[in-house]
Amino acid sequence: MSEQPYTTVIGLEVHVQLSTESKLFCRCNTKFGAEPNTQTCPVCIGMPGSLPVMNRRAYELSLKTAVALNCTIPEFTKWDRKQYYYPDLPKGYQISQFDLPMSADGYLEISDPKDKFAPKRVGIIRAHLEEDAGKSVHDEAAGKADSEIDLNRTGTPLLEIVSQPDMRSAAEAKAFLQELKLLLTYIDVSDCNMQEGSLRVDANVNLHIEKDGKVIATPIVEIKNMNSFRAVERALEYEAPRQYREWQETGRQLGEAPKQTRGWDDVAGVTRGQRSKEESSDYRYFPDPDLAPVITSAAEVDVVRESLGELPADLRRRLSEGYSLSLYDADVIVNQGREFADYYLAVAGASGNPKSACNWVTGPLQRELKEREQTIDSFGLPAQRLAELIRAVDDGRLPSTRAPEAFQLMVDKGSDVAAALAELKIERVDETALVTLVQELLAANPKTVSDIQNGKFQAAASLIGQAKKKNPNVDPNRVRELAIELATSLQ
Incomplete structure (x- = not known):
């Protein structure tokens, strides 16, 4: 198989639901599977006059994860409002973190025991805490019924972990996700159940192509709607050659086209274009006036580090x-x-x-x-x-x-x-009795003795079945060892 004419560049954004009993800024339950819109209150649905209060447990779990990911923990972090409109985002903004996240500059080491790729360290740009949006429920089968909104997830605490674009293959991306999930479950911060939405992955991918001694970067594509690590792997394996074909047709480079969001169709095995992707400036971030900044001391970080196990x-x-x-x-x-x-x-x-x-x-x-x-x-x-x-x-x-x-x-x-x-009527076989038994079998099988003496040690195996008929408790390996030892001594 010929070598690919490009290098795949992959970065991942992983949203992890933290294992808290209540939401990030209110007391509503986070348990999965409740009837739609039964786990809401004025705070998480954005009613005028309601005020958020930070869930300390959510911050503690975020801090624990950030330390386990070798991140730098700043003393000061604040909350920001990320402005955008989704039907399932009732406030019209998401409480998140922008320029002063709770952690940054970490790493996670990945390897493959089957040596599909060399061990490497994948950088973590940042891990920050934010609230989730709700869920839009569409008529996927016929497309004729009304879309519905379930706000039970609104305000659920998420830790967004953003990797550096350090991965160069779908196999590396899958290994990163597997190692990250394992780490999160070991330190007990999330159940990481993708079927219930506790762990969601977006992949950013583009290509570096060498041409005329220069490296050309293609426009970045963000892939969504992947509900398993295998789906992530398949989507990346599809997307890289698709981008190369597109580049061959259009010649477009990074900066010549907006970042595109594409959805993964797991049944068809293809990515499909959805929309152009906003830049950070489009979200009009500004500090949330209703929430106080969080101060974390070095001593607190040391306590968390010692508790990781x-x-x-x-x-x-x-x-x-x-x-x-x-x-x-x-x-x-x-x-x-x-x-x-x-x-x-x-x-x-x-x-x-x-x-x-x-x-x-x-x-x-x-x-x-x-x-x-x-x-x-x-x-x-x-x-x-x-x-x-x-x-x-x-x-x-x-x-x-x-x-x-x-x-x-x-x-x-x-x-x-x-x-x-x-x-099972298993009894220890006396060694003296076993020696006597093997001697009897050798005397009754002179050809086996001759074969062993001529170096055909595999012939001793023919005595094992005979020995077990006389005593089912004999050790086959010991019968073979004694047969070879005793037959050889007769020379």
Whole structure:
């Protein structure tokens, strides 16, 4: 495949709904799924004479996120009014932050265990707090019914995280979003449920094209209406070649056309033009006269930093370096969430076998969770019992080939290892008896002895089935080892 004749330049704007019980400037509930227009009050629907009061919890969660994203936290931040008209924006403006945001100049490190791209640091321009607008409900099927307005979301606290245009592929953009979502859930600031609107993404993309020794930048396009990370990836994969074709036809460069907003049609797999995009001056920002500025001291920031706990990147590093796991395995464990990672750490610590613990939690245990549609915190097998199972295999009480049977019994019936072994009639095989058994099998199979003596060690496998018929509790690996050892000693 030939190399692309352009470089894709991507920046993301991520709106995260913060996990607060009430809205940003009033006491209305933020719970999802209520009947339309039942979670409103004079403040969030902009009635004359109503005054906003800042939700301290929303600011605390924003500060926590900004610190986790390595942002600089200024001592002074203020609120601004962003003027624009949407039918679902009853005040005619949005309370947001403009020139003095609550945080700026951070970064998030991304990588790919499958090496699709090199690890890199994506810059964060700013993370600022603002209120959400309402929701317009259209007749998408027939287009004939009236559009309706639901103002339940109006005033919901959002943290807008704006990245630098540092990403160069759809894969990098998807990795950024996955890592950001993981970070937000680890520090418990949002559930990041895209289906409920708790996390929304807009992508800004244009191309850098080399021509005659110069780099030409195409006009920037903002893509909206993406309801999954996969949709973001698909939209970017479509948009880059579309822009290149457009540039070939028009030759337009950055500055020669206004920034365009395009919507993603997930069914058709295309972006569609919607409107030209406003510049910041079009919003006529000015300080909100009803809200006092917020002062944040360095001591407060230090307290937040100390409260963060271990972040995903640090945990991956610890699993890789301290537990000798591959980067891929460490990534799988961390990406399942904090509770899953804690479960693994408990199993690894109690069993004394981190690698085997990894194999069990990322294999059989994860399959059980998926089949049962459960999360690790509701799973019926405590970490200590899985660790006991691993120890039983390691010390020879449980043959590795029968460990899956014991595991299933422990999951299905809540048994401990001793009960599972008793029900499966698994008993430790005395080493002396096992040696005697293998000697008998070798005597009855002279060709196998000859093959082993001639270096065909795989021939020893033919004795395993015979050994298990005589004693189902024998360890196949130990049978093979003894067969090779004893046959070789007969030479």
